[in-house]
Amino acid sequence: MKCAVIVVVDGVSHGVFWRLFKAGKLPFLEEISKESLLIDECISVFPSATVSGHASISTAAFPGEHGLVGQAWYDRAKGEYVGYDFELTMPDNWIDASTNLNDEHLVAKTGFEMAKDLGLRTFSADLVRKGADLKMSFISPGEDKGVAVASKLMFLRRFARHRGRKKSSFLKKLILKLFPLHVLQHEIAVRNTLKAVRAGYRFGVTWFMETDAASHLFGPDSFEGEEGKPFIYDSAEDAIRDADEELGKLYRELEKDFEPVMGVVTDHGQMRLKEGEKYHVDLAEEFEEFGLNAFTNIDYHEYRQRTGKEGDAVFAPSGPRMCHIYALKREEKVFEALREFESVEHVFFKKDGEIYVADEKEVLPLSEYEFGEEYPMAKERVKGLLKSERCGDFVIAARRGYEFERADHKGAHGGLYFEESVGFGLIHKPGLKEEWKERGMIMDILPAVLKLLSS
Structure with missing residues (x-):
C-alpha cells in the first residue's frame, strides 16, 4: 500500500x-x-x-x-x-x-x-x-x-x-x-x-x-x-x-x-546579507526623505488615527527582500522615489496591460529587459506574479545584500x-x-x- x-x-x-x-x-x-x-x-x-x-x-x-x-x-x-x-x-x-x-x-x-x-x-x-x-x-x-x-x-x-x-x-x-x-x-x-x-x-x-x-x-x-x-x-x-x-x-x-x-x-x-545598519532598510524612513508618508502592518484608518497623517503609500515586504508598494496618492512621486532608493535594484509595474521594469538607468518592457544569469528564470517568475490584481502598484526587488526591514537578520530572501x-x-x-x-x-x-x- x-x-x-x-x-x-x-x-x-x-x-x-x-x-x-x-x-x-x-x-x-x-x-x-x-x-x-x-x-x-x-x-x-x-x-x-x-x-x-x-x-x-x-x-x-x-x-x-x-x-x-x-x-x-x-x-x-x-x-x-x-x-x-x-x-x-x-x-x-x-x-x-x-x-x-x-x-x-x-x-x-x-x-x-x-x-x-x-x-x-x-x-x-x-x-x-x-x-x-x-x-x-x-x-x-x-x-x-x-x-x-x-x-x-x-x-x-x-x-x-x-x-x-x-x-x-x-x-x-x-x-x-x-x-x-x-x-x-x-x-x-x-x-x-x-x-x-x-x-x-x-x-x-x-x-x-x-x-x-x-x-x-x-x-x-x-x-x-x-x-x-x-x-x-x-x-x-x-x-x-x-x-x-x-x-x-x-x-x-x-x-x-x-x-x-x-x-x-x-x-x-x-x-547572506551585508553587515551594517544601512543594509537593513526601513522603507518608511526612506519615503520620508522624499516627503512621502508610508506605513506597513496596519490598516489605513489605523495609520490616520495614530499619526494624524494621510498615507501616500503602503509597503508589504516578503522575505524581506521583495516588497509590494501600494501608491494611495502621488503615484508618480512614489515611483520617482523608488528609483532613487539605494536599496532597490528593480521596480516592476503594469501599464496598459504590459509589464515594465525600471532600474536606476532605464525603463523597459519586461520582454525587452535583459537579466543576467544571476537571476534565474526572472521573466517567467515576474510574469507569474504580476498576473494578480493583489500585487502592489509597484513591486520592488532589493540589491544584493539588502533587506527591506530594520532587523537583525544575517540571511534573507524574497x-x-x-x-x-x-x-x-x-x-x-x-x-x-x-x-x-x-x-x-x-x-x-x-x-x-x-x-x-x-x-
Missing part, C-alpha cells in the same frame, strides 16, 4: 545543500537519492518567500494564479493590510495565516483536492491546508486547534509597529542561542505526519521550518566549525543536518507498513537572485531509477508525486 508525503524543508539555498550533500553530511537523502529523481537547481517563484513558495508547491501554480502574492499584501477595496506572520501585536495576522489564507485568499486547486479526486484521504501539517481532510499542527503535537484566542487579543493592535523596524533585545538573542527550543519543530512535524498516515490519510504535506529560521539567525552559509560550534545549535548546517535526520526517522517508520513516495523540496533559497531563489528537489519511490535533472521549478514536485502515487 502506498502513501505519499511532500516535505518542504524551508529556506535551504542551493550551494549550501549540495556542499553538505557531497560531503556526506546528509546520509539519509544521499541514501534515497539512489532511487530518486534529483533536481539540481530547483527554482522558486517570485517572491522567493515562504507563503508564496508553499502555495506554489501545493498547487503547482504561480502566485499570480493561486493568489498568495507574498508574506503580506494590501486589500485596496477594504483598506486592510493582510499579513501572514505571527507577531504578538498583530493577532489579526494570525487569523489571516491560519484561516483566511486557506478559506478566502488561496484561489487555486490544491494537491489535497487533486488527491481526493484519486480517492485518497489527505492531511496537512503545513500552513497551506485548503481541501485537506485532516489539519495537523506544524508547531505543537496533534491536530491544529486554530487561533480562536487571537480574537481576544485584538487590543494589542494598538502596539503594532507601522514602520519597517523589528526590535530584538539582547536577552531574546541569548535565549535563542542557549536554549534553542525551536529545534523541536522538525520532530513535532514528523510525529504529526506519522499520526496522520497511520490514521488512514495517504497523502499530505509537511513543513520543516527551522532550516529557514537558522539561516536568518546565523546566516545561510554558516557551517559547523566555521561559524558554528560543535554540539550547539548555532549554524544553518545544524538545522539542515537535523532535517536530514528527522526525514530518515519519518521514512523508516513509514516503510514498515507502506510503500512511501516522498517529495523533498525547499521553498526558496537564502542570501528577491530574484540565484542564492535566494534556488534550492533542491527530490522525488523518491522505492525501485525508482536514479535520475538527475539539471533545472526545474518547485511546482514540478506535486504532479510528479501524485503520478507516482497513482501509478
Whole structure:
C-alpha cells in the first residue's frame, strides 16, 4: 500500500545543500537519492518567500494564479493590510495565516483536492491546508486547534509597529542561542505526519521550518566549525543536518507498513546579507526623505488615527527582500522615489496591460529587459506574479545584500537572485531509477508525486 508525503524543508539555498550533500553530511537523502529523481537547481517563484513558495508547491501554480502574492499584501477595496506572520501585536495576522489564507485568499486547486479526486484521504501539517481532510499542527503535537484566542487579543493592535523596524533585545538573542527550543519543530512535524498516515490519510504535506529560521539567525552559509560550534545549535548546517535526520526517522517508520513516495523540496533559497545598519532598510524612513508618508502592518484608518497623517503609500515586504508598494496618492512621486532608493535594484509595474521594469538607468518592457544569469528564470517568475490584481502598484526587488526591514537578520530572501531563489528537489519511490535533472521549478514536485502515487 502506498502513501505519499511532500516535505518542504524551508529556506535551504542551493550551494549550501549540495556542499553538505557531497560531503556526506546528509546520509539519509544521499541514501534515497539512489532511487530518486534529483533536481539540481530547483527554482522558486517570485517572491522567493515562504507563503508564496508553499502555495506554489501545493498547487503547482504561480502566485499570480493561486493568489498568495507574498508574506503580506494590501486589500485596496477594504483598506486592510493582510499579513501572514505571527507577531504578538498583530493577532489579526494570525487569523489571516491560519484561516483566511486557506478559506478566502488561496484561489487555486490544491494537491489535497487533486488527491481526493484519486480517492485518497489527505492531511496537512503545513500552513497551506485548503481541501485537506485532516489539519495537523506544524508547531505543537496533534491536530491544529486554530487561533480562536487571537480574537481576544485584538487590543494589542494598538502596539503594532507601522514602520519597517523589528526590535530584538539582547536577552531574546541569548535565549535563542542557549536554549534553542525551536529545534523541536522538525520532530513535532514528523510525529504529526506519522499520526496522520497511520490514521488512514495517504497523502499530505509537511513543513520543516527551522532550516529557514537558522539561516536568518546565523546566516545561510554558516557551517559547523566555521561559524558554528560543535554540539550547539548555532549554524544553518545544524538545522539542515537535523532535517536530514528527522526525514530518515519519518521514512523508516513509514516503510514498515507502506510503500512511501516522498517529495523533498525547499521553498526558496537564502542570501547572506551585508553587515551594517544601512543594509537593513526601513522603507518608511526612506519615503520620508522624499516627503512621502508610508506605513506597513496596519490598516489605513489605523495609520490616520495614530499619526494624524494621510498615507501616500503602503509597503508589504516578503522575505524581506521583495516588497509590494501600494501608491494611495502621488503615484508618480512614489515611483520617482523608488528609483532613487539605494536599496532597490528593480521596480516592476503594469501599464496598459504590459509589464515594465525600471532600474536606476532605464525603463523597459519586461520582454525587452535583459537579466543576467544571476537571476534565474526572472521573466517567467515576474510574469507569474504580476498576473494578480493583489500585487502592489509597484513591486520592488532589493540589491544584493539588502533587506527591506530594520532587523537583525544575517540571511534573507524574497528577491530574484540565484542564492535566494534556488534550492533542491527530490522525488523518491522505492525501485525508482536514479535520475538527475539539471533545472526545474518547485511546482514540478506535486504532479510528479501524485503520478507516482497513482501509478
